[in-house]
Each structure stands twice: as structure tokens, then as C-alpha cells.
Amino acid sequence: MADLRTNFIGVRSPNPFWLASAPPTDKEYNVVRAFKAGWGGVVWKTLGEDPPVVNVSSRYGAMSYNGTRIAGFNNIELISDRPLHVNLQEIKAVKRAWPDRAMIVSLMVPCEEASWKKILPLVEDTECDAIELNFGCPHGMSERGMGSAVGQVPDYVEMVARWCKQFSRLPVIVKLTPNITDIRAPARAAKRGGADAVSLINTIQSICEVDLDLMAPTPTVDGQGTHGGYCGPAVKPIALRMVGDIARDPETRGIPISGIGGVSTWRDAAEFIAMGAGTVQVCTAAMHKGFRIVEDMCDGLSNWMDSKGYTSIDQFVGKAVPNYVQWEQLNLSFKTIAEINQDLCIKCGLCHVACEDTSHQSISAQNVDGVRRYEVIEEECVGCNLCAHVCPVDTCITMVTQAPTGPRRTWKEHPNNPMSPNFVGEAAE
Amino acid sequence: MADLPDIAAHRLSADALRANFGDAEPPLTDAQAVVEANRCYFCYDAPCIQACPTGIDIPGFIRGIATGNVKGAALRILEENIMGGTCARACPTEILCEQACVRNAQEAKPIDIGGLQRHATDHLFDAQIQPFTRAAPTGKRVAVVGAGPAGLACAHALSRQGHEIVVYEARAKAGGLNEYGLAAYKMADEFAAREVAFILAIGGITIENNRALGRDLQLGELTTQFDAVFLGMGQAGVNALNDDAHPMDGFLPAVDFIAALRQADDKSTVPVGRRVVVIGGGNTAIDAAVQSKRLGAEDVTLVYRRGADDMSATTAEQEWAQTNDVRIKRWARPARLHATDGAVRSVEFERTKMGADGKLTGTGEFFTVDADMVLTAIGQTFVPDPVTRDANAVLELDRGRIRVDADHKTSLPNVFAGGDCVQGQDLTVSAVQHGKLAARAIDRLLRS
Ligand SMILES: Cc1cc2nc3c(=O)[nH]c(=O)nc-3n(C[C@H](O)[C@H](O)[C@H](O)COP(=O)(O)OP(=O)(O)OC[C@H]3O[C@@H](n4cnc5c(N)ncnc54)[C@H](O)[C@@H]3O)c2cc1C
Ligand SMILES: Cc1cc2nc3c(=O)[nH]c(=O)nc-3n(C[C@H](O)[C@H](O)[C@H](O)COP(=O)(O)O)c2cc1C
Ligand code: SF4
Ligand code: SF4
Ligand code: SF4
Numbered sequence: 001m002a003d004l005r006t007n008f009i010g011v012r013s014p015n016p017f018w019l020a021s022a023p024p025t026d027k028e029y030n031v032v033r034a035f036k037a038g039w040g041g042v043v044w045k046t047l048g049e050d051p052p053v054v055n056v057s058s059r060y061g062a063m064s065y066n067g068t069r070i071a072g073f074n075n076i077e078l079i080s081d082r083p084l085h086v087n088l089q090e091i092k093a094v095k096r097a098w099p100d101r102a103m104i105v106s107l108m109v110p111c112e113e114a115s116w117k118k119i120l121p122l123v124e125d126t127e128c129d130a131i132e133l134n135f136g137c138p139h140g141m142s143e144r145g146m147g148s149a150v151g152q153v154p155d156y157v158e159m160v161a162r163w164c165k166q167f168s169r170l171p172v173i174v175k176l177t178p179n180i181t182d183i184r185a186p187a188r189a190a191k192r193g194g195a196d197a198v199s200l201i202n203t204i205q206s207i208c209e210v211d212l213d214l215m216a217p218t219p220t221v222d223g224q225g226t227h228g229g230y231c232g233p234a235v236k237p238i239a240l241r242m243v244g245d246i247a248r249d250p251e252t253r254g255i256p257i258s259g260i261g262g263v264s265t266w267r268d269a270a271e272f273i274a275m276g277a278g279t280v281q282v283c284t285a286a287m288h289k290g291f292r293i294v295e296d297m298c299d300g301l302s303n304w305m306d307s308k309g310y311t312s313i314d315q316f317v318g319k320a321v322p323n324y325v326q327w328e329q330l331n332l333s334f335k336t337i338a339e340i341n342q343d344l345c346i347k348c349g350l351c352h353v354a355c356e357d358t359s360h361q362s363i364s365a366q367n368v369d370g371v372r373r374y375e376v377i378e379e380e381c382v383g384c385n386l387c388a389h390v391c392p393v394d395t396c397i398t399m400v401t402q403a404p405t406g407p408r409r410t411w412k413e414h415p416n417n418p419m420s421p422n423f424v425g426e427a428a429e
Numbered sequence: 430m431a432d433l434p435d436i437a438a439h440r441l442s443a444d445a446l447r448a449n450f451g452d453a454e455p456p457l458t459d460a461q462a463v464v465e466a467n468r469c470y471f472c473y474d475a476p477c478i479q480a481c482p483t484g485i486d487i488p489g490f491i492r493g494i495a496t497g498n499v500k501g502a503a504l505r506i507l508e509e510n511i512m513g514g515t516c517a518r519a520c521p522t523e524i525l526c527e528q529a530c531v532r533n534a535q536e537a538k539p540i541d542i543g544g545l546q547r548h549a550t551d552h553l554f555d556a557q558i559q560p561f562t563r564a565a566p567t568g569k570r571v572a573v574v575g576a577g578p579a580g581l582a583c584a585h586a587l588s589r590q591g592h593e594i595v596v597y598e599a600r601a602k603a604g605g606l607n608e609y610g611l612a613a614y615k616m617a618d619e620f621a622a623r624e625v626a627f628i629l630a631i632g633g634i635t636i637e638n639n640r641a642l643g644r645d646l647q648l649g650e651l652t653t654q655f656d657a658v659f660l661g662m663g664q665a666g667v668n669a670l671n672d673d674a675h676p677m678d679g680f681l682p683a684v685d686f687i688a689a690l691r692q693a694d695d696k697s698t699v700p701v702g703r704r705v706v707v708i709g710g711g712n713t714a715i716d717a718a719v720q721s722k723r724l725g726a727e728d729v730t731l732v733y734r735r736g737a738d739d740m741s742a743t744t745a746e747q748e749w750a751q752t753n754d755v756r757i758k759r760w761a762r763p764a765r766l767h768a769t770d771g772a773v774r775s776v777e778f779e780r781t782k783m784g785a786d787g788k789l790t791g792t793g794e795f796f797t798v799d800a801d802m803v804l805t806a807i808g809q810t811f812v813p814d815p816v817t818r819d820a821n822a823v824l825e826l827d828r829g830r831i832r833v834d835a836d837h838k839t840s841l842p843n844v845f846a847g848g849d850c851v852q853g854q855d856l857t858v859s860a861v862q863h864g865k866l867a868a869r870a871i872d873r874l875l876r877s
Contacts, residue, residue, distance in 0.1 A: 349473030
């Protein structure tokens with residue numbers, strides 16, 4: 001049994017699975033249920049100044065994909081709409097009752113020193129383990145100069161992080177917004193401001209769908225809609241890339257990262273960890289299936305680690321980062337081509353039509369004695385993988401590594417590259 | 430006295446009968462349909478299309494269901510098969526489209542093409558959408574004989590082209606075996622009649638009921654009065670038991686029993702034996718056996734002279750009979766019917782086996798099954814008289830049915846035929862395809 005315990009910036013938790021700051025962590029009742037179910041920690045639903053915000057009715061939109069519900073999820077909720085003192089009392093009570101679990105408090109107050117100075121001691125008094133600065137909420141709060149309005153300006157990120165370090169002894173996690181061109185800028189700013197860690201991603205500005213009867217974006221509130229924040233399985237690729245960018249950036253390399261965005265299974269978590277995350281946070285998957293999913297997350301991660309010989313999480317934190325390189329570092333002499341396992345092939349012809357219509361015309365459609373047969377034309381195949389992705393049968397199409405077309409050569413050395421020392425002019429290849 | 434033949438109506442409560450003769454397979458819900466539609470791979474050059482006798486663009490219509498374009502899906506179906514609604518309910522998909530589905534090779538679970546086809550066509554019917562219009566009138570008139578699937582498919586296609594159609598139908602209602610033959614639980618809620626109304630709603634088609642070719646009108650008259658004739662008369666006869674049994678109470682062709690059942694508004698009024706024996710191995714035998722059971726018969730035994738693989742009823746249908754508690758006995762043939770006071774009491778069977786010469790032989794062993802009712806389902810036959818007796822218009826036959834070419838043209842230049850009255854698969858879907866192909870050929874002829 002692999003050891004799933006984590007120590008993230010001094011915050012200990014029995015496993016790397018935390019619930020992200022959101023409705024699942026809105027109050028004592030939910031959080032106690034989560035801890036009973038086995039979650040390693042929670043980031044409490046973001047606290048703000050009193051009087052509390054007011055939420056609208058009708059709050060969520062969702063993307064169903066081919067009959068699968070909630071491939072992507074979108075919300076127009078604000079931060080906690082409960083009085084500050086109620087939240088603080090509950091946080092304190094839960095932390096006392098569950099000392100082994102990570103208790104992080106998410107905060108969002110106006111971008112003024114006085115506001116932070118005032119709230120930080122109150123939060124510290126709850127005996128929580130750390131704070132997370134919500135610089136990410138992309139709707140509502142940002143219109144009031146908070147949330148992603150702060151997260152999008154690196155100088156503000158740095159400034160607020162510094163205040164928090166100055167006015168509190170608690171470890172500081174800065175939660176980043178993905179609604180920005182270069183995710184490294186706010187991450188670097190957070191580090192300059194003294195933050196102990198970053199967490200990402202918060203939600204992505206989005207409109208999930210348009211109600212074609214009401215002619216309004218969903219979710220609709222009295223016939224109108226607003227943009228919301230997108231999350232769930234669909235955002236995982238975006239989040240992974242951003243996590244990886246921070247993990248490999250020379251300026252932020254090594255900063256602890258709590259990975260968020262579409263984590264639904266142990267495998268998603270393992271991928272985030274391999275890309276540099278020390279813990280992961282989950283929201284949509286729990287909102288979709290309830291807290292019990294954590295059982296398989298722990299179990300699955302542990303079994304996978306056993307199969308790979310990892311005995312603790314830190315053994316593979318960031319292990320994929322060195323292999324996450326710039327395009328120009330890829331070996332242009334490497335070659336794979338598609339291979340169809342005719343025994344597994346069910347003759348749906350999808351590989352053929354995909355390659356024929358949209359790629360390289362490298363899969364022939366034949367009829368052998370009345371039986372359909374699809375074969376790769378090896379000389380034509382460029383190894384793009386499209387057929388392997390469209391094939392509905394697992395492992396039926398595999399990409400087989402061929403002998404390299406020459407010595408290892410990247411774009412930097414390629415004769416077609418005018419900047420390369422080997423440039424041969426117009427007639428290349 | 431326990432010894433009297435026990436044939437009675439009202440064996441089951443009205444509720445039980447409603448359940449027994451409601452949809453055998455409930456329609457897919459919207460959500461189920463979307464999930465199922467998304468299982469379809471949208472195959473290239475899809476094999477299921479080739480396996481559908483009417484060539485419906487199956488992946489094309491299924492995609493419409495997946496994307497919420499259900500009306501478009503229904504139109505794609507009806508474009509190729511105007512009886513897509515009945516076919517969705519009655520086609521033996523396990524030997525047609527679904528047999529060819531690539532999902533069989535992957536997971537032995539094909540797409541529920543029939544269920545999805547029903548989902549789409551029901552949507553159109555429920556929304557009472559009439560998608561078809563007629564082309565400008567051509568002034569040409571076509572006579573159709575028989576208002577079954579073949580005749581109606583032909584009539585509809587011709588009407589769309591702007592021709593005027595008169596359909597002569599021997600029975601009181603249109604629909605052919607959709608109305609009189611298919612199992613009640615396949616065609617619940619008067620579906621046959623609703624579909625006929627939908628088909629006729631295009632206009633340009635007049636049905637003359639109770640008008641039989643050979644009795645009330647002659648083929649020669651039709652060929653002169655109309656620009657073309659289509660014959661879709663099905664098979665009006667039934668094979669008799671080789672033993673040439675005398676008429677007796679409780680002994681009747683399965684198709685008559687089924688037709689009476691189908692026509693009864695209140696199924697509880699249909700009499701059925703306590704013990705029923707059905708002789709035969711096809712669709713009709715299965716349907717008669719299951720429907721007697723569902724009417725309340727206590728013991729239903731289906732006896733077939735050869736083995737399971739020889740039965741023309743598909744494996745799925747045989748299983749359906751068995752799950753309906755019908756006992757299937759194979760390798761036995763009827764030797765004698767026993768009657769008392771003119772009413773059947775039992776059937777004596779001889780066991781059979783395959784002889785060394787590849788022919789079926791009796792083993793000389795006999796057994797008797799008690800029966801209050803004996804239904805024969807040993808095949809329907811085409812009655813050729815209406816097309817051979819009128820000296821002005823005599824058609825050539827091919828193995829006992831009307832001879833036609835690939836265009837469904839008979840030996841007379843402006844007479845076409847299709848459905849069960851010509852050689853073929855004897856399925857609703859094939860009859861529709863015949864009618865459709867014949868209509869194309871007739872249209873070409875009328876425009877030339
Ligand atoms: C009991 C039973 C169950 C079946 N179940 C299935 C099933 O589940 N699935 C399936 O695909 N197929 C099934 N079939 C077969 C299917 O019903 C037929 O293949 C199909 O109906 C043939 O269509 P048709 O138009 O050729 O003939 P029919 O449906 O027989 O229609 C012929 C029409 O012509 C009329 N007619 C006949 N003679 C004359 C005349 N001289 N003048 C005027 N009109 C005349 C008849 O009254 C009838 O209305 C079943 C058949 C039977 C008997
Ligand atoms: C309904 C809803 C409310 C949220 N509220 C907050 C919040 O108050 N503070 C915050 O930092 N993030 C909030 N988030 C963002 C989540 O914490 C998380 O970053 C995001 O949902 C991505 O993770 P996921 O893909 O697992 O859902 C909210 C998300 C949702 C769906
Ligand atoms: S890998 Fe790309 S080029 Fe090769 S067969 Fe597949 S789709 Fe075609
Ligand atoms: S996509 Fe896969 S299963 Fe389909 S024909 Fe190609 S190789 Fe065969
Ligand atoms: S064969 Fe099956 S999966 Fe392929 S298009 Fe037809 S129904 Fe869909």
C-alpha cells in the first residue's frame with residue numbers, strides 16, 4: 001500500500017485530495033460529510049467582508065456531450081453568502097474535530113490593505129492550516145474589482161500576497177485565474193510577493209450555451225444570462241498546461257502547486273501530480289457524483305503507485321515536467337506509423353474516412369470477398385495519430401515506432417529553418 | 430364435465446389483457462434514445478444500410494436523434510421506407526440491419542436500430558407532422574391491387590410524383606397484414622390504422638374497400654382503364670395439413686385466429702382454448718402461440734417437424750415464445766387429429782428425424798398432445814386465379830408466384846407486382862421496398 005500522505009507547505013493531509021473552494025465546502029455540514037467520506041482536506045468556500053454577497057437563483061450551466069452529462073460545468077455564483085462570523089465559527093469547530101485534515105480558508109476582500117489587515121487575524125483565530133487567496137473568480141466579484149480583476153494584474157497579486165505574509169503567520173496559497181494570456185506572470189508575481197504556493201486553475205470565463213427559445217445565455221435569470229466560470233472535465237487539458245508552464249518556468253520552478261481543474265479520477269490526479277502538483281483540488285466531480293468518489297480516487301492512486309513502485313507521492317511529483325519541452329526541442333527524425341490489428345478491427349471504416357477526408361489518404365478501404373477491410377498505406381502515413389483517436393476499439397490501432405529517419409535533429413538544426421546553421425536555402429528537401 | 434372441449438373468451442381480466450397486448454417492447458424514452466444514438470459510430474459506408482432491405486440511411490438518421498434533430502431523422506427514414514413506423518416494430522432486426530452492425534463484433538450488442546427508428550417516426554406521428562407533398566398532377570392514373578405494405582408504399586410514392594391512384598382492397602380495412610396479421614403487441618394502439626391514415630394524408634390515393642380482383646373486377650379491365658397496374662395482393666391462401674383433415678371445431682388456420690384477435694376491439698371477447706397446439710415453425714406459428722398464451726390459454730405447445738435451426742422464426746422469436754411460456758417441441762409431425770362430436774380433442778404426432786438421404790422421415794414413434802384448439806401455421810400460399818383466369822390478361826408465374834424482373838415488372842408491359850405475391854423474403858420491409866422500386870419504374874414508364 002503506497003503512502004498517500006502529503007505535506008504541502010507544512011500543511012499535512014492523509015491524502016492529496018482536497019475539495020476546492022466552492023459549494024461542497026460551503027459550511028460545516030458539507031465539510032463534515034466530506035471528511036467522513038475520506039477527503040484529505042478542504043479549501044473552505046471563499047469568505048468576504050460583511051454584509052455577505054447575494055446570489056441569484058438559477059446558477060449553473062452545463063455542457064452535455066453525446067449524452068454524457070456535465071462534460072463541462074459553468075456557474076455564476078459568488079463567494080460565500082453567509083455572514084463571516086458564522087463561517088469562522090464553523091471552520092474552527094470542524095478543524096478542532098478533524099485535526100488530521102487540511103483546513104484552508106479561501107479569502108477575497110477588496111484590494112485595500114486595511115481590508116486584509118482586518119480579516120487575517122479573524123481567520124488565524126480559527127486555527128486553520130493556511131489561506132488561499134481567491135484571485136480567480138471570473139464573474140460578479142471581478143466587476144467589483146476583486147477576484148480575477150486582481151489576478152489579472154501581476155502587481156496586485158504581488159502586493160496582496162505580500163500583505164498577507166506581513167499580517168499573518170499562516171502559509172499563503174495564491175489561487176490563479178486562467179483568464180490571462182500568460183499564466184507565468186501572476187505566478188511569478190505571487191512568488192515575488194512571498195506566497196508559499198500557487199493553486200490553479202480557477203474557472204474560465206464562459207457561456208455554456210444559448211437558450212434558443214429565450215434567446216439568452218444559460219443559466220438564465222429572469223430571461224437574461226451572464227458569463228460564468230467554466231470547470232469540470234473539459235477544462236483539464238487547459239489546467240494541466242498551465243500547471244506545467246509554472247512547474248518548468250525557471251523563475252517559479254519548485255514552487256508548490258495545488259492542481260485544480262477537471263480532476264475527476266485518480267488518474268487525473270496522477271497526471272496533475274506528474275506535471276508538478278503536490279496536491280489536487282476537486283469541485284465539479286464531487287458536485288456531480290457526491291463525496292464518495294474519493295474512495296476510488298485514493299484506492300486507484302494507491303494501486304497505480306504500487307504497480308509503478310512509488311511508495312510516496314513526492315516520488316513522482318513533477319516527474320513529467322522535464323519531458324514537457326518546447327516544440328522546437330522535439331526530434332524531427334522520430335517516426336511512428338499506424339498499425340491496424342485486423343483481429344480486433346470491427347470494420348466501421350472511421351479510420352479510413354477520417355484519414356481520407358481530413359488527413360493523408362493513408363488508409364485504404366477494400367472489399368475482400370464481400371468483407372470490408374481497412375489497411376494502412378505505410379508509405380503515406382505521417383504518424384499523426386488521428387486514426388488511433390477515432391478508432392472505437394481500444395488498442396486496435398497502435399502507433400508503431402519506426403527506425404528514425406536520421407540522426408536526432410530538432411527544428412533548431414533543421415535545414416529548412418532559416419535560423420539553423422544547416423539552412424540550405426529554398427530547395428530544401 | 431371436464432371432458433368437454435374448453436374454448437372460452439374472458440380468460441383474463443381486462444387489465445391483464447391490456448398489459449398483454451400493449452407494446453411488447455416499450456418505446457425508448459428521449460434520454461434512452463440519445464444515449465443509444467450516441468453508441469452509433471456513424472460508420473463509413475455503413476454495413477447496416479446494406480442490410481436494410483429498404484436501404485435506410487441508418488447512421489444518418491441516428492445522428493439526427495443524437496443531435497436533437499428528430500424530425501430530420503424521421504424524414505430520412507420515411508424517405509426510403511414509408512412504413513418505417515411499422516418496420517421499426519415488426520422487422521426481425523436481428524437478421525437484418527442489427528445483424529450487420531459493427532457493434533456486434535465489438536461487444537455482441539448492436540445498436541437498437543429498431544428502437545431508434547421507432548423513436549424518430551413516433552415523434553413525427555405524435556407531432557402530427559405531414560412532411561410530404563405531391564408534385565404537379567401528371568394526369569396519369571395507376572390502379573393498385575391490395576392495400577398492404579407493398580400496395581400502399583407504391584401508391585404513396587406514385588402520388589408524390591403527381592399521379593392519381595386507386596387502390597382496390599378485398600378486405601374492409603386497409604393495411605394488409607399490418608392490420609390483420611402482425612402480432613397485436615407489436616402494433617399496439619391502432620398503429621396500423623394510424624400509419625395508413627398518415628400515408629393517405631398526402632392525397633391523390635382513393636381506396637375502394639371490399640373490392641377483390643378476380644371477383645369484383647378483372648385484371649384485363651384494369652390494364653385498359655389505367656395507365657399502369659401494381660399488384661400487391663399478398664398471399665390469400667394457407668397451406669392445409671397434409672393429412673387433409675376435415676373441418677372440425679377448434680381447428681383453424683393460425684392467420685384466421687390472429688386476424689380475429691387483431692380485429693377485436695376488446696381482446697377479452699376472443700375465444701381461446703385452454704390447451705392450444707400450434708403446428709409450424711415460422712413467424713406466424715410463434716405469433717399464434719404467444720398470442721394464445723397472452724389471451725389466457727393455459728398450455729400452449731408449438732410443434733415443428735425439424736430442428737431449431739431449420740425454423741424460419743429467428744432465434745430471437747423462438748426465445749420470445751419460450752419466455753412467454755410456450756413449449757416448443759421439435760422433430761415431430763402431425764399424424765392424426767382426434768375429435769369428438771365434431772370438436773378437436775387431441776393431435777397425434779409422429780417423431781421425425783433426418784434420414785440418411787437428407788430427407789425428413791418418421792421414426793414410427795407416436796405421441797399425443799391434448800388440445801382444445803389446434804392452429805395450423807404451415808405456410809401461406811399465393812392464390813394465382815385473379816391473375817391467371819382472365820383471358821385478357823394472364824400473368825406468368827415463377828414458382829407459384831407472380832414473375833417479375835428487377836423493376837418489378839410482370840410479363841405484361843404495364844403491370845407490376847411486389848410484396849408477398851412475388852418471390853422474396855415475405856417481410857413487411859421487403860414488401861415496402863418492392864412497392865417503392867415498382868413505383869420508380871412505373872413513374873419512369875408514365876413519363877416516357
Ligand atoms: C401472422 C403473420 C405475422 C407476420 N409477422 C411479421 C413480422 O413480425 N415482421 C415482418 O416483417 N413480417 C411479418 N409477416 C410478413 C408480412 O406481414 C408480409 O410479408 C407483408 O405484409 C407483405 O405485404 P404485402 O403488401 O405483400 O401483402 P399483405 O400484407 O398480405 O397485403 C395484401 C393485401 O391485398 C389484399 N388482397 C389480397 N387479394 C386481393 C384481391 N384479389 N383483390 C384485392 N385485394 C386483395 C389483402 O386483403 C391485403 O390487404 C407476418 C405475416 C404473417 C402472416
Ligand atoms: C459553483 C462553483 C462555485 C465556486 N466558487 C468558488 C469560490 O467561491 N472560490 C474559489 O476560489 N473558487 C470557486 N470555484 C472554482 C473551484 O474552486 C475550482 O477552481 C474550479 O471549479 C475548477 O475545478 P473543477 O474542475 O474540479 O470544478 C467555484 C466553482 C463552482 C463550480
Ligand atoms: S496516423 Fe494520420 S496519416 Fe497515418 S493513417 Fe492515421 S490518420 Fe492517416
Ligand atoms: S476505426 Fe478501428 S475498428 Fe474501425 S475500421 Fe478502422 S481499424 Fe477497424
Ligand atoms: S453499423 Fe452499427 S454503429 Fe455502424 S452506423 Fe450502423 S448502426 Fe451505427
